[in-house]
Amino acid sequence: xxxxxxxxxxxxxxxxxxxxxxxxxxxxxxxxxxLPTAGGEVNLTQLVGLFTQQGGGLASMxxxxxxxxxxxxxSASQIMSVLGQSNVAGFASQLGLNTDTAAQGxxxxxxxxxxxxxxxxxxxxxxxxxxxxxxxS
Numbered sequence: 001x002x003x004x005x006x007x008x009x010x011x012x013x014x015x016x017x018x019x020x021x022x023x024x025x026x027x028x029x030x031x032x033x034x035l036p037t038a039g040g041e042v043n044l045t046q047l048v049g050l051f052t053q054q055g056g057g058l059a060s061m062x063x064x065x066x067x068x069x070x071x072x073x074x075s076a077s078q079i080m081s082v083l084g085q086s087n088v089a090g091f092a093s094q095l096g097l098n099t100d101t102a103a104q105g106x107x108x109x110x111x112x113x114x115x116x117x118x119x120x121x122x123x124x125x126x127x128x129x130x131x132x133x134x135x136x137s
Contacts, residue, residue, distance in 0.1 A: 002041060003041055003042050003044070003113070003117070004028055004032065004037070004040070004041055004042045005024070007031060007035075007042060007109060007113050008024055008027040008028045009024065010112065010113065011027055011031070011105050011106070011109050012024065012027060014105045014108045014109055015101070015105050018097065018101055019097075019105075022095055022096070026094070026095060027095065029094075030091050030094045030095050031091075033090070033091065033094070034083060034087055034090075034091040035083075036050070042113075044113075044114060044117055044118075044123055045123065047110070047114070048062050048065075048066065050082050051082055054081070054082060058074075058078065058081075060072070061078075061111075062114070065111045065114040065115045066114065066118045066123075067118075068119060071111050071112075071115050073107075073111070074110070075107060076100055076104040076106075076107050078107070079103045079104075079106045079107045079110070080099070080103050083106070088106070091106075
């Protein structure tokens with residue numbers, strides 16, 4: 001299973017009834033426009049880099065997702081700061097969601113995906129996407 005598809009499925013699951021009218025391919029397409037990708041797949045290294053280059057609290061937050069300990073939470077407003085308010089608004093508009101709902105969904109799933117694809121501060125190999133299937137059970 002592709003990491004992008006898994007991320008989209010988690011996003012839809014996080015939205016619950018608010019995402020019931022959305023189809024998976026629309027969410028995948030919107031995420032491809034919003035998040036850094038390479039070869040049509042989410043580039044987690046570049047995604048984490050967006051947080052670490054902000055410095056301060058956001059860099060330590062991203063480090064917590066990569067590490068083996070507890071994960072710090074990120075707010076919807078912090079997600080909009082990192083990804084760009086207009087980018088998140090465009091993502092939300094493409095999906096027919098309000099910006100705050102979309103940002104909160106992203107704030108819920110991005111740290112989880114990074115955490116599940118890393119150990120000891122480094123990203124796991126290609127089998128990591130299949131591990132994410134546990135979220136969907």
